[in-house]
Amino acid sequence: MSQQRMHRVCQMACALFCILPALALPSLAAASAYHGQVTFHGWPVPGATVTVTQGAAKANTVTDQGGLYSFENLAEGPAKIEIEMQCFSTIEAEITIAPNMPAGAWELTLLPLDQIVSMARSKLAPSTSQSLTSAASSKKSAATDSTTSN
Numbered sequence: 001m002s003q004q005r006m007h008r009v010c011q012m013a014c015a016l017f018c019i020l021p022a023l024a025l026p027s028l029a030a031a032s033a034y035h036g037q038v039t040f041h042g043w044p045v046p047g048a049t050v051t052v053t054q055g056a057a058k059a060n061t062v063t064d065q066g067g068l069y070s071f072e073n074l075a076e077g078p079a080k081i082e083i084e085m086q087c088f089s090t091i092e093a094e095i096t097i098a099p100n101m102p103a104g105a106w107e108l109t110l111l112p113l114d115q116i117v118s119m120a121r122s123k124l125a126p127s128t129s130q131s132l133t134s135a136a137s138s139k140k141s142a143a144t145d146s147t148t149s150n
Helices: 003-024 113-149
Strands: 031-040 049-054 057-062 068-075 077-084 091-097 104-107
Touching: 031 049, 031 091, 049 068, 049 091, 057 068
Parallel strands: 031 104
Antiparallel strands: 031 068, 049 057, 049 077, 077 091
16 A cells, blocks of 8 residues: 555544544534523513423523523523523423524513412411411420429
């Protein structure tokens, strides 16, 4: 084999060695950033939880003071986005992650007052009833102790 032909074979082998992993693992080869803002009536919403799901992979972040969120290395392709904030309806949508995609703009909707009150009561109920139960049982045991000692 001539030296020139040997050099060409080595070049081809090196090219295949570099290209094959990228073809075999496309998610590692193609990653994109995804940014956006969460608002309510045009005002930024800080503290909203933003979750992007791609197959079994999940990425979470929380919006900053400007309502902004950012994901730096998401695999390109279809994804599901979910935006949650207490007292607001959860946003769920299908998106496609791609290079140079426009920033997401998400507008939250306030839950009806009766749902907010119901959520607040359900979150307070366990601790309130628990403290009332423990207070009642301690009064009952104190009363039992005083009758047995008399």
